[in-house]
Amino acid sequence: MADVTSDLAAVWARVVARINEDEAVQDKDRHWLERSQALGLLQDIALLSVANEYGKRVLEGRLAQKVTETLSSELGRPVRISVSVDPTAAPPPPAPSQAPESRPAPWDAGPAAAPGYGGPGGSFHQEQAYRQEQQPYRPESPYGQEQFGGERFGAEPYAAPEHFGHGRFGQAPFNTDQFGPGPSAQPPYGQEQFGGEQYAPEQYGKEQYGKDQYGQEQFGQEQFGQQAPQQQAPCAAERHAAPEYQPAPEYPSPEYPSSGEAPEGRAEHAPAEPAPAPRQEGLFPEPVEYPRPPEAHPERPPAPAAERVAPQAHRPARTVEPHPDPSSDGEAEGGHPVRPAPGRPQLPLPGPRRTESVLPPPRTGPTGGSGGVPAPRKDETNARLNPKYLFETFVTGDSNRFAHAAAVAVAEAPAKAYNPLFIYGDSGLGKTHLLHAIGHYARRLYPGTRVRYVSSEEFTNEFINCIQTGKQDAFRQRYRDVDILMVDDIQFLASKESTQEEFFHTFNTLHNSNKQIVLSSDRSPKQLATLEDRLRNRFEWGLTTDIKPPELETRIAILRKKAVQEKLHAPPAVLEFIASRISSNIRELEGALIRVTAYASLNRQPVDLQLTEVVLKDLIPAGESDKPDITGEQIMAQTADYFGVEVDDLKGTSRNRNLVTARQIAMYLCRELTELSLPKIGALFGGKDHTTVMHADKKIRTLMAERRSIYTQVTELTNRIKS
Ligand SMILES: Nc1ncnc2c1ncn2[C@@H]1O[C@H](COP(=O)(O)OP(=O)(O)OP(=O)(O)O)[C@@H](O)[C@H]1O
Numbered sequence: 001m002a003d004v005t006s007d008l009a010a011v012w013a014r015v016v017a018r019i020n021e022d023e024a025v026q027d028k029d030r031h032w033l034e035r036s037q038a039l040g041l042l043q044d045i046a047l048l049s050v051a052n053e054y055g056k057r058v059l060e061g062r063l064a065q066k067v068t069e070t071l072s073s074e075l076g077r078p079v080r081i082s083v084s085v086d087p088t089a090a091p092p093p094p095a096p097s098q099a100p101e102s103r104p105a106p107w108d109a110g111p112a113a114a115p116g117y118g119g120p121g122g123s124f125h126q127e128q129a130y131r132q133e134q135q136p137y138r139p140e141s142p143y144g145q146e147q148f149g150g151e152r153f154g155a156e157p158y159a160a161p162e163h164f165g166h167g168r169f170g171q172a173p174f175n176t177d178q179f180g181p182g183p184s185a186q187p188p189y190g191q192e193q194f195g196g197e198q199y200a201p202e203q204y205g206k207e208q209y210g211k212d213q214y215g216q217e218q219f220g221q222e223q224f225g226q227q228a229p230q231q232q233a234p235c236a237a238e239r240h241a242a243p244e245y246q247p248a249p250e251y252p253s254p255e256y257p258s259s260g261e262a263p264e265g266r267a268e269h270a271p272a273e274p275a276p277a278p279r280q281e282g283l284f285p286e287p288v289e290y291p292r293p294p295e296a297h298p299e300r301p302p303a304p305a306a307e308r309v310a311p312q313a314h315r316p317a318r319t320v321e322p323h324p325d326p327s328s329d330g331e332a333e334g335g336h337p338v339r340p341a342p343g344r345p346q347l348p349l350p351g352p353r354r355t356e357s358v359l360p361p362p363r364t365g366p367t368g369g370s371g372g373v374p375a376p377r378k379d380e381t382n383a384r385l386n387p388k389y390l391f392e393t394f395v396t397g398d399s400n401r402f403a404h405a406a407a408v409a410v411a412e413a414p415a416k417a418y419n420p421l422f423i424y425g426d427s428g429l430g431k432t433h434l435l436h437a438i439g440h441y442a443r444r445l446y447p448g449t450r451v452r453y454v455s456s457e458e459f460t461n462e463f464i465n466c467i468q469t470g471k472q473d474a475f476r477q478r479y480r481d482v483d484i485l486m487v488d489d490i491q492f493l494a495s496k497e498s499t500q501e502e503f504f505h506t507f508n509t510l511h512n513s514n515k516q517i518v519l520s521s522d523r524s525p526k527q528l529a530t531l532e533d534r535l536r537n538r539f540e541w542g543l544t545t546d547i548k549p550p551e552l553e554t555r556i557a558i559l560r561k562k563a564v565q566e567k568l569h570a571p572p573a574v575l576e577f578i579a580s581r582i583s584s585n586i587r588e589l590e591g592a593l594i595r596v597t598a599y600a601s602l603n604r605q606p607v608d609l610q611l612t613e614v615v616l617k618d619l620i621p622a623g624e625s626d627k628p629d630i631t632g633e634q635i636m637a638q639t640a641d642y643f644g645v646e647v648d649d650l651k652g653t654s655r656n657r658n659l660v661t662a663r664q665i666a667m668y669l670c671r672e673l674t675e676l677s678l679p680k681i682g683a684l685f686g687g688k689d690h691t692t693v694m695h696a697d698k699k700i701r702t703l704m705a706e707r708r709s710i711y712t713q714v715t716e717l718t719n720r721i722k723s
Contacts, residue, residue, distance in 0.1 A: 012038035015070045032058040040602055047598050048083045052644040056083045082594050389436030397554030403545045407434045411441035414484050418543035420517035424524050425547030428585035431520035435486040450482040456492045460499045480509045486518040494530035495706050555579035562590050568597040570607045592616055630673045632684045638721050639666035651686030667693050668700035
């Protein structure tokens with residue numbers, strides 16, 4: 001095993017070889033795999049690099065699970081991946097001549113393996129136990145906590161990790177003497193490697209798309225049908241004044257024993273309970289007001305499970321919003337959620353205040369119909385929840401306190417508090433995290449609870465597949481035979497009419513059987529303009545709550561928590577610097593921290609402000625006042641870089657699908673971010689007609705509403721161009 005840890009490059013070559021043997025992997029994905037490198041291991045994060053953003057998205061999207069599993073298997077322990085973009089990255093070293101060693105990872109080993117755990121497939125316990133058992137597999141990490149202890153920061157260089165192999169990270173001056181053999185002398189990517197023929201239309205079959213099974217974003221090209229009307233532009237996040245940071249309450253957590261991981265000022269977690277337990281006295285720092293079921297429940301006429309129900313047969317559309325006055329009936333006038341006062345969550349006035357005595361008993365008996373007590377099912381472990389997305393790891397502040405409290409309430413009283421619970425907010429603000437946390441907590445409180453988490457894209461894909469294979473019954477059973485169904489990014493159901501129809505019946509069946517439904521979206525139900533009215537109405541039956549971008553204190557607390565969790569050591573000043581510069585997306589916040597600490601580790605430099613500024617200079621926007629106007633040329637250059645094509649390709653006339661998308665996105669961004677007229681934009685793109693620009697603009701707006709991949713690409717590019 002020593003060879004495994006001492007030569008990551010060889011391990012990576014085996015990983016690539018193994019994945020290449022898999023016929024399910026498409027050629028165009030192999031292209032990126034073969035042009036990636038493993039730079040090093042930082043605790044349980046494998047740092048990979050690839051030549052451009054597009055490749056990064058493939059590795060972190062479609063290939064993520066396969067890469068994670070194969071790499072974990074090769075290393076003999078669970079690892080996750082973090083991919084950086086290095087345009088100068090050299091192609092990988094040659095693959096080893098021998099076949100990959102057959103080394104079943106423990107999570108593959110037998111029936112005990114639980115498919116629920118993110119990545120390798122074992123439970124979190126299994127992962128922990130395995131880590132302890134397998135100490136010899138673990139490289140002697142030079143990044144262990146002791147080396148990052150505060151007092152050593154900036155004082156001593158990090159020990160050179162022998163297993164780091166070779167490569168570069170970001171723009172690091174890379175000392176190959178210290179990290180093994182240098183990159184091979186092959187040239188960096190040229191246009192020909194990304195050019196038209198590699199993306200010939202025939203390579204773009206219909207692909208699965210959406211988030212992966214753990215809620216991580218997948219990306220790809222999918223087929224879509226109906227057009228959707230214009231959607232809001234991304235990244236229009238409203239900022240809130242920085243309120244006081246409130247640490248999250250603590251929860252019994254047999255799955256994720258915390259050990260002093262709380263941000264500063266927060267008491268250490270109690271040791272993990274060995275067995276699931278109902279909510280206990282003193283578990284929460286402050287009592288939470290429990291909600292009563294939305295009053296319209298009894299009014300809502302029962303609907304036959306599989307029958308289409310006319311909208312007027314149901315209760316009128318309404319949104320039960322948080323009300324600032326807890327003595328009110330819990331409903332707010334108007335369509336906007338009322339933010340609770342800082343300090344504690346306020347939910348619509350509860351029915352009987354829940355205490356231990358009214359906590360439903362653990363469900364152990366057979367299912368007894370509506371509200372019955374389900375026995376543990378064999379699919380109980382198949383909720384596919386990310387073990388790290390727990391309430392314990394969720395930091396609350398004013399921006400998300402209400403959503404958090406509602407999520408806790410739903411987990412504690414599924415189908416009794418708010419049904420459905422609808423959480424909306426911009427990308428990267430923690431919606432998926434809360435959904436997973438609900439699943440974990442409910443299962444902990446009520447062993448045997450059948451939880452299913454799915455992204456709306458996954459739901460769509462499965463639905464399409466079931467039609468193709470004639471397995472509708474199995475599909476319906478899979479989604480209707482659950483106690484809690486959570487559907488992420490429901491906005492992507494817009495314009496998919498048959499899927500909406502199917503989801504409508506799924507919703508009705510579950511709701512009628514007192515099963516909990518939790519939904520997330522990037523906008524409120526009212527703003528889901530292209531969704532059928534009857535669905536939107538239903539989404540408003542329960543509680544609608546939003547998540548806003550976190551205030552500075554919360555961002556700092558999130559970074560602190562993340563640093564402790566991932567053993568990424570950075571001084572407070574660095575955390576504060578990152579938090580002060582990245583404000584609208586927590587995913588980016590976390591990514592910045594990983595990038596800085598990885599860069600420092602790989603270059604054996606201390607993590608300090610100077611280094612942070614250098615590493616993040618492309619991420620951190622200049623001050624508004626210094627910001628020059630965005631030009632069409634800049635947009636074209638950034639877009640070309642993002643898609644790994646040349647600006648001339650954007651000006652050209654190739655109908656290659658990748659190019660067409662890149663060109664249309666660039667045109668759309670010119671419309672969005674500049675004052676240029678349609679003819680001027682057309683002229684920039686090689687003298688195209690203004691109607692071509694109009695068409696591109698409309699097309700991208702439509703696609704953004706239908707395809708997460710396009711939405712994310714446009715969002716990322718917009719951020720990049722603005723910065
Ligand atoms: N309040 C929080 N505390 C700790 N971590 C958080 C918090 N909010 C978000 N995160 C982390 O930020 C990352 C992105 O969150 P998540 O995927 O839940 O966002 P999202 O709103 O679902 O985004 P998208 O709409 O793009 O799917 C995750 O790693 C999550 O754990």
